């Protein structure tokens with residue numbers, strides 16, 4: 185089953201920085217229900233490119249809790265096809281084809297009570313982060329720390345919006361802007377210097393690979409439990425003219441004739457048809473595990489391999505660390521041995537809200553002891569607001 189696209193009109197184009205534009209999208213009344221979303225989710229756009237149709241994910245920087253107009257922010261990537269095309273050509277009144285919003289990079293609804301929230305963004309990674317920030321401010325009483333890294337002051341996206349949020353929520357939102365041009369690349373010490381209560385806080389990270397690696401590593405070394413860390417990787421799919429499927433290798437793989445998939449709290453048995461992905465087989469069996477791009481780059485279909493082995497055609501959405509933990513993408517996975525195969529689509533990932541839920545009980549007692557949270561970053565944080 186392939187992703188369904190709907191025509192949306194571009195109602196406004198906002199030049200955020202020389203390298204980044206926001207596009208507001210008008211959702212027709214008939215699609216409003218389908219386009220309901222949670223802060224932090226993304227949609228997939230499909231655009232014609234020579235004889236192909238290319239797809240790319242873009243996170244929504246708008247906040248559904250504030251009923252803001254659907255908005256994506258697209259930053260140019262050097263040599264990139266779609267990001268440059270959109271910045272150069274897409275204008276108000278044009279239409280684009282977009283999927284309904286999807287994704288697991290969302291706030292855990294069970295953590296509204298008070299756990300501090302740490303948001304780490306670099307460059308265009310601010311798009312889902314600013315949506316999470318607005319949502320957390322609007323719907324919770326959590327204290328929030330945002331660390332936002334950029335090349336320089338000119339490249340800060342949504343700077344005035346963030347400055348306004350900080351001004352509106354003194355004592356609750358602390359913002360540290362980091363500029364590579366003046367401060368050098370972000371270092372582990374910069375991350376460590378803002379951490380506090382890291383045993384009960386939650387952490388969201390989005391930005392270029394090296395930035396995310398640095399923050400993830402620092403949190404890991406600080407003893408932060410992986411279930412409290414959510415990451416969103418901005419990667420492109422392999423375009424049709426760049427895709428490479430190793431059909432010879434795939435044909436040589438052994439496979440069981442069925443596999444088990446935990447979904448919505450139940451284990452389901454799914455017949456396996458050779459050559460098909462696990463997602464395709466699950467769909468053939470009438471199941472609907474979460475998925476979006478079906479190309480290995482959005483991460484929506486992550487599942488944990490409990491037993492057995494899988495071969496993934498591509499896995500851009502996963503880090504080496506994810507793979508080492510046994511995380512696989514259902515849309516890219518085929519069985520790689522005849523031994524029994526069991527995957528867990530529910531609680532696999534530290535990025536899935538359901539996984540965080542399961543760890544919430546463990547944290548509840550620590551949260552109770554935490555009591556009223558004293559927000560004491562002012563002395564250590566440099567709050568630099570952008571005008």
Ligand SMILES: Cc1cc2nc3c(=O)[nH]c(=O)nc-3n(C[C@H](O)[C@H](O)[C@H](O)COP(=O)(O)OP(=O)(O)OC[C@H]3O[C@@H](n4cnc5c(N)ncnc54)[C@H](O)[C@@H]3O)c2cc1C
Pocket residue numbers: 226240241242243244256257258259260261262263264265266267268308311312416417418419420421426481482
């Ligand atoms: C869940 C998700 C959310 C995202 N949200 C956002 C967002 O909010 N804002 C945003 O700006 N981006 C976002 N992205 C990233 C976005 O989807 C694109 O990856 C990005 O815009 C680059 O696309 P592009 O077509 O411009 O570049 P591409 O054409 O995909 O190229 C990317 C880079 O790879 C190189 N490249 C690619 N293939 C080859 C090849 N075969 N040989 C040599 N070089 C190659 C290109 O030269 C270029 O440097 C998100 C991605 C995901 C998965």
Ligand code: FES
Pocket residue numbers: 474475476477478479480481482483484485486501513514515516
């Ligand atoms: S559906 Fe996007 S990675 Fe599988």
